[in-house]
Amino acid sequence: MxxxxxxxxxxxxxxxxxxxxxxxxxxxxxxxxxxxxxxxxxxxxxxxxxxxxxxxxxxxxxxxxxxxxxxxxxxxxxxxxxxxxxxxxxxxxxxxxxxxxxxxxxxxxxxxxxxxxxxxxxxxxxxxxxxxxxxxxxxxxxxxxxxxxxxxxxxxxxxxxxxxxxxxxxxxxxxxxxxSRPLPEYRKPEPTEVHHRIARHVANLIPDGATLQTGIGEIPDAVLSALRNHKDLGVHSEMVSDGVIDLIQAGVINNEKKTLHPNKVIAGFVLGTRRLFDFIHDNPIFEFHPTSYCNDPFVIAQNDRMVAINSAIEVDLTGQVCADSIGPLPYSGIGGQVDFIRGAARSKGGLPIIALQATAKEGTVSRIVPLLRAGAGVVTSRGDVHYVVTEYGVAYLHGKTLRERAEALIEIAHPAFRDELRREAERIGLLGRRGVLRP
The missing domain is CATH 3.40.1080.10 (Glutaconate Coenzyme A-transferase)
Incomplete structure (x- = not known):
């Protein structure tokens, strides 16, 4: 038939x-x-x-x-x-x-x-x-x-x-x-100046010719907007948003330097608006695949200079990342964070990045914490974490001792919480008598 x-x-x-x-x-x-x-x-x-x-x-x-x-x-x-x-x-x-x-x-x-x-x-x-x-x-x-x-x-x-x-x-x-009906849309919230400060720190880490994975939200969108002066970027990501459109049209994202699927944006899905839906329609620069392929860490690692940018709800002073719950209360999900953090870590010249605002609840709560809340889920283990970025700078944790990690993370916490974090770090034995922070 x-x-x-x-x-x-x-x-x-x-x-x-x-x-x-x-x-x-x-x-x-x-x-x-x-x-x-x-x-x-x-x-x-x-x-x-x-x-x-x-x-x-x-x-x-x-x-x-x-x-x-x-x-x-x-x-x-x-x-x-x-x-x-x-x-x-x-x-x-x-x-x-x-x-x-x-x-x-x-x-x-x-x-x-x-x-x-x-x-x-x-x-x-x-x-x-x-x-x-x-x-x-x-x-x-x-x-x-x-x-x-x-x-x-x-x-x-x-x-x-x-x-x-x-x-x-x-x-x-x-x-x-x-x-015949419009697709439901995801309308992104506008990034604040704090998000843009975080984005500038992240953008400074990213080399020309890198392949990007970004998630959804204010920080990933701010990072994309901070990359306008970069060259020859590529995309291999579980999802893409409206933020890639301007960079593709400006020639910043051209995928020419990719070592896997050159000249193609590789993605599993999109979250965005009608503008994005129209842009991907019959557009040969986009190549969609199931997430079992897009998110396979061994596939991701075949992209040289793979940059994975993911967020967190809180990070403790040893580098453990909670990204799916607030205490024991589930909030979102593991998603592709660990897939891409591990893939980027195994990539030649790769950069696994956790980026988050230093505080929550209008500055009243630090998101850099001595210990994760009771019942919080550890999405990314401290052994997987390399870079942690806030609006106050970049902490590099890979290969560092627990004391060195605590020192580095306290330095990128909000200044109002640094003394309290240091006292707690000393109390639980992360700093001890040697835990002297640079001014």
Whole structure:
């Protein structure tokens, strides 16, 4: 049968498509800005007929009403990374969190450790050969679709057609729901002067010809804006944001010096606005891959001068990094931080960087701490940490003693907390009598 005939035979309504979802099923939902919102809305309408449906996904930018109290017992969300739209449900016990390295998630699907009954994904319309692009996010969604027993596709003519290992054929899906609606967007908060100060310290570490990984948020965006005078930069990252557009258009990011996938931006997904979706549409500079590839530390390390820039909630005086919880309370996720920190550490000339603001809560709390809070998760171990950057400077920890680490980190803490940090460091034996800081 011709692919176009298969396609027409599979087109249905969202409400009929989600009838494939039964009580007790595990359902994967396409994440980020690629969330198939029309399918999610239909799933919610089907709620009275369902029970004990587990919903798994990365962060989504759209509707997550299945975590609301009225759906308890019907849906239960399991997060690989906690977004703002599900955080309250996790805290109130209606949803769960799996701490896991991003590059290892897909193996749960492949091995059957987490079998999937249904995958809900969003794609662009098929090309002349019947292939549909996963658009704004390949991430773990392509593998989920390859492993699930049933695949439902929201075909959205407003979804970008992205290139790389980003396609699924019409013959591989069970139901197709056509729609035309804007993608949910991630609108970045504006960086402050403090973020720009941090960014300048980070930018000073980055050589021309480096390959970058940046996350989402004010500091990564500020770092990108601080790189306008750099040359021949490349990108290999789990995700990219609007911040790369200006650098690509200015020729700062040209990927020419990359030692792996030269001339290409390698990414798993994007988080951004319509401007970014339009920019990646059929743009051959972008090559999308599953996160099992993008985030594999051994793949990352093949990029010479690999620079990984990641954030933290707090860092203790020995260099342990908490990035996914506030004390015992889950806040976000492990994500790709360790994947890229380890990949950059093994890269020739690589720079693994943890960047954070020195304080929180309007300057009343230090994020450089003597000890992590009780119950806090250690995302990046002190053995993995190389550079820690705040607005007050750069601490290099790799190969340093515990005393040297404490001294270096106190020097980049906010001045208002340095004396207290030194007293605590002496009390717990990190500094002792030799712990004399330079003025």
């Amino acid at each position: 011709r692919w176009i005939d298969q396609y027409r035979a599979k087109v249905t309504t969202a409400d009929r498509a989600v009838e494939l979802i039964k009580p007790g099923h595990r359902v994967h939902i396409h994440g980020g800005c690629a969330e198939p919102e029309e399918l999610v809305e239909a799933l919610l309408r089907r709620a009275p007929e369902l029970r004990d449906v587990e919903i798994v996904h990365l962060t989504t930018m759209g509707n997550a009403d299945y975590t609301l109290p009225q759906y308890e017992g019907i849906f239960r969300h399991v997060a690989f990374f906690i977004g703002a739209n599900v955080r309250q449900a996790v805290h109130e016990g209606r949803a769960d969190y799996i701490p896991i390295f991003l590059h290892e998630i897909e193996n749960l699907f492949r091995t059957g450790a987490m079998p999937l009954d249904v995958a809900l994904i969003q794609c662009s319309p098929p090309d002349d050969y019947g292939y549909m692009s996963l658009g704004a996010g390949v991430d773990i969604a392509l593998t989920a679709a390859q492993c699930a027993r049933h695949v439902i596709v929201q075909v959205n003519d407003q979804s970008p057609r992205t290139l790389g290992d980003a396609f699924i054929h019409v013959s591989k899906v069970e139901a197709i729901v056509e729609t």
